[in-house]
Amino acid sequence: MNRHSQLQQLRQTEQFDLCIIGAGATGAGIAIDAVLRGLKVVIIDKNDFASQTSSKSTKLIHGGVRYLEQAVKKLDWEQYKMVRKALKEREILLKNAPHLSRPLALLTPCFSFIESIYYTIGLKMYEWIAGSQNISSSERLSKKEALELIPELKKKRLNSAVLYYDGQLDDARYCLALVQTAVEKGVLAFNYIQANKFVKNEDTGRIKTLLAQDLLTGEDIQIHAKAFINATGPFADHIRKMANSKMKPRIKVSRGAHIVLPKKFLQGDAAILVPKTDDGRVIFMIPWQDHLLVGTTDEEDQLSENPKLEDYERTYLIDYVNRYLETPVTEKDVTSGFAGQRPLLEAKLHTALDSETKSLVRDHEVEIDKRSKLVSIMGGKWTTYRLMAKDTVDMVQENVLKQSVVECTTDQQVLFGGEGYLFDDWKILVNKYNVSIEVAQHLMKKYGSNAGKVLELSNKDADLKSLLVAGHPFIKAEVVYAVRHEMACTKEDVLLRRLGLALRDADAAAKAEWYVEEVLNVEGSGDRG
The missing domain is CATH 3.30.9.10 (D-Amino Acid Oxidase, subunit A, domain 2)
Known part of the structure; x- marks a missing residue:
């Protein structure tokens, strides 16, 4: 999860099989599924991973x-x-x-x-x-x-x-674990890269390139891919219209x-x-x-x-x-x-549609635009993200890439931090790093089998074991870890999604902002993450 090195790889890659726009649960799920089937994948989001629907469930x-x-x-x-x-x-x-x-x-x-x-x-x-x-x-x-x-x-x-x-x-961190797993398998994943315009083949109208921009550096980026997937949730209609102005709203x-x-x-x-x-x-x-x-x-x-x-x-x-x-x-x-x-x-035919959203079905649909070949995955819910991803990759392989559909194996894919996870390992953390039971148990629930890697940061600086703010089990090492290893680029990335402190206690998060900003400045505003 090093943004700088991944950007270098992005610039050197001539063409991807898939470019996924939207890094919430569904987009991240598609990335894992596709890379496990042998496809070359890049995933981008104009904001942070899980910054919209996927962290607000x-x-x-x-x-x-x-x-x-x-x-x-x-x-x-x-x-x-x-x-x-x-x-x-x-x-x-x-x-x-x-x-x-x-x-x-x-x-x-x-x-x-x-x-x-x-x-x-x-x-x-x-x-x-x-x-x-x-x-x-x-x-x-x-x-x-x-x-x-x-x-x-x-x-x-x-x-x-x-x-x-x-x-x-833990929805935001679950989505992050999907991204981390995808990156481990070879996916290039980016937050804060905005999709701006599709470039199409003049004869067929099919999308061949995405013009994008790194919102942190201002750099213009071109992404060439055989297939483009729109996994932007509530914002899906915007990307659909960007691909084909004649498409009617569905969300x-x-x-x-x-x-x-x-x-x-x-x-x-x-x-x-x-x-x-x-x-x-x-x-x-x-x-x-x-x-x-x-x-x-x-x-x-x-x-x-x-x-x-x-x-x-x-x-x-x-x-x-x-x-x-x-x-x-x-x-x-x-x-x-x-x-x-x-x-x-919304139903394809705009007829007797119930106007009350609480009675609409939370099911999903994969749509392929006949001319641009943009693939849009729409609808759905957190619990069915994996099925949504499977259906999308199946459709892309068969109808866009014209390949034989490779079997989906994500039902067997343990996510980042889940391999070898035993909650009782908190006792090892207490003994090895001399932290409280509360802190050790909290770290196991946030980082799983990687909890020790967070505490390893304190080997060089014992102050990193200090509480970030009184009354909560978060420690300073988590902030450093989020910026260095989890691609956290802003204080909101850290406090809302990597740690989740701001969702629990807004006042406590406000008290921790100075430290988060200090770490972001020292670590190069996310360059190492």
Whole structure:
């Protein structure tokens, strides 16, 4: 993950098989899949890796209980198929990056006997669809059992609950691990390179070159490739129009907002699923990295590169926390918050399309423009990123490169930091580097089997074992490691995505900014990363 040396390779490469635009989960997944099939690949993003949708999720690996409910109520086969695919993928995501993902128990509070039967049946169906990939059996809990599991629940009105299991991931670092794995296999990967214009063959209209610019240096870059893939999520229509001005928009943007609260409001390991709000949404309250993550809202939005958490969204989410948890939450308790945009796919024929984004299917489609041959992967969700990548590379090999389709093997590809990972190795870190248990366990969950490499930096400078900011387990060595080895180029790259401190506690991140900026200056503003 050395940006400078990779740029030198980029300048020396005459032609790639694939140029992927967009380095979120899907683009990074395509890069791994393609390189494992023997293709020469470059991937670029105008911002940082996972800087948009892929780092602003609810941090869940799930089939989608809500989609299953819609599938049953509306007898919608497409919704059902998507749930089935996602539940199969859930197991693969958990297996391939054990340091960045884990099973998660979710409790659904019920306020009547009828309600508990309804959700018990629904979640048993969810479990049945998962089949051999199911994490653990769901079960109906009495009021007493529910309160033993989550004592913070409001006792009034509670009748019973249903417990089921899904998965949780560190989304930004999971995406980074995809990029790191791809680079290990031979992919050239770049953040802060913007796609500006396609150059086409005058006779066929097919794209042959991408004119791009390094936004850090201002350098103009030409990328020649046999195939170009648009994996820009909510921004897919922009790249589609850049390739062919006659293409009609296909992406509808859905907005999701989250707030983060101190762990004291929900201290155990089990999450809460609010299965239905007054306006028909679903809300999760999830223990997440020693904090409580609450979200998500779901409403149609205008495309934005920097969506902000709005005051009304914060108020809305706090209101639902207070309906379900005993200790009152106020706006002063919110330590951080974020909003993201999801790319929902409009039907090809713009006819009877539901205007409410919360009822649109989160499935995907691979489109090949007949003239320019631009390949666009659109729609989808985090949990199905690997399937989206597989379908894309299959289509590219068969229809653009005109090759025999090589078998996809990403279901067996353990990601960077997952090889030989044992969480209990935190004990080795404590003994070898004399750090606290909290710091050692935190490093194992962030870096997996590479946690020791972060601490090795302290061999030359013991101060790097110091806490970055009081009250959080992050250490100074992580900042240096992010800049040197993880291509972090800005303070936002470090605090939002490599460490994730800003998502947990915005005030703490602000206090750490001076140190991050100092490291960036010393390390050459990302040149070594």
